[in-house]
Structures are given as C-alpha cells and as structure tokens.
Amino acid sequence: MSTNKALKLRVKRADLPALANQFAEALRARGQFVLWLQGELGAGKTTLAGELLHALGVPPNVPVLSPTFTFMTEYETPFGLVAHLDLYRLGGDDDDAVEALMAHRKFAGVIVEWPERATEAPSIKKTHTIRIDFTDDIDERDVEFVG
Ligand SMILES: Nc1ncnc2c1ncn2[C@@H]1O[C@H](COP(=O)(O)OP(=O)(O)O)[C@@H](O)[C@H]1O
Ligand SMILES: [Mg+2]
Numbered sequence: 764m765s766t767n768k769a770l771k772l773r774v775k776r777a778d779l780p781a782l783a784n785q786f787a788e789a790l791r792a793r794g795q796f797v798l799w800l801q802g803e804l805g806a807g808k809t810t811l812a813g814e815l816l817h818a819l820g821v822p823p824n825v826p827v828l829s830p831t832f833t834f835m836t837e838y839e840t841p842f843g844l845v846a847h848l849d850l851y852r853l854g855g856d857d858d859d860a861v862e863a864l865m866a867h868r869k870f871a872g873v874i875v876e877w878p879e880r881a882t883e884a885p886s887i888k889k890t891h892t893i894r895i896d897f898t899d900d901i902d903e904r905d906v907e908f909v910g
Pocket of ligand 2: 808809810829849876
C-alpha cells in the first residue's frame with residue numbers, strides 16, 4: 764500500500780486480520796508512525812488495534828486489551844516499541860498529560876484511540892488516520908485509512 768492515499772472499505776470482523784496486515788505494511792514503511800484511530804464507542808478501534816499489533820509482530824497469545832483504565836500499554840515488536848493509547852477518559856484539553864505519558868520512552872509506533880482528546884499534543888502528531896464507522900449492517904463497518 765503506498766503512502767498519502769485514502770482507502771475506504773466495508774469490512775466484516777473476519778476481514779480485519781488481512782486488512783491489518785496491509786495497514787501494518789503501510790505503517791512500517793514510514794519508519795515511525797503515529798496512527799489516530801477514530802470512531803464511536805464500539806465501532807471497533809480496540810479490535811483493529813489488536814489486529815494491527817499482532818500484524819506488527821506481537822505474539823498471537825498476547826492479548827491486546829483496551830487501555831482505557833491505564834491510558835497506555837506498551838508492546839515490544841520487531842518493528843520497535845509500540846504504544847497503544849486510549850485517551851477516552853481525558854478531559855479534552857489535556858495535552859500536557861499526554862506529553863508526560865509519552866516522555867519516558869521513545870516509540871517506533873503509536874496507536875491512539877480517542878485522539879480527539881488531545882489533538883494538539885506534539886508527541887501524538889499523526890502520520891496516519893483510520894476512521895471506523897457503523898453501517899446499517901451490524902456485522903460490518905466502514906473503515907477509512909489515510910496515510
Ligand atoms: N469490522 C467489524 N465488523 C463487525 N464487527 C466488528 C468489526 N470490528 C469490530 N467489531 C466488533 O465490534 C466490537 C467493537 O468493540 P471495540 O473494538 O472495543 O470498539 P471501540 O474500541 O471502538 O470502542 C467488538 O465486539 C468487535 O468484535
Ligand atoms: Mg476501545
């Protein structure tokens with residue numbers, strides 16, 4: 764997948780591992796990435812983050828859980844250290860909290876759920892965006908990748 768392209772697809776849950784492999788290839792190609800994952804509660808952000816982390820090399824037996832209550836989980840991958848953030852519980856103008864969270868280590872990749880809470884935080888300046896939307900079919904989502 765080349766860069767600076769938008770791609771919109773309608774996908775089922777079962778399509779996600781293959782799709783995540785494609786997205787992961789595009790993320791790795793940038794050398795370093797910050798991926799904003801946008802969509803309503805239940806749209807599938809954490810599910811896709813899990814598929815992406817596994818595509819980046821997190822072993823299949825390591826579960827990817829929502830970091831809602833910890834804000835951040837770190838994963839060692841062959842690509843490098845990848846942070847998975849969920850900023851849902853931040854107030855909305857909490858860029859400083861994000862900067863503090865990100866300051867302690869250097870990450871090769873960052874996957875952010877609810878980036879809307881801290882859009883101006885320099886440490887999560889986006890390189891790619893995935894937007895997930897519900898469709899009229901409960902088993903399908905519209906997934907748009909920009910990067
Ligand atoms: N593409 C998809 N098609 C159908 N169901 C999906 C899809 N992606 C995720 N789901 C389901 O929807 C739910 C999404 O939950 P989750 O990933 O926690 O959402 P979010 O992190 O956006 O709040 C999960 O039960 C998952 O199995
Ligand atoms: Mg989530």
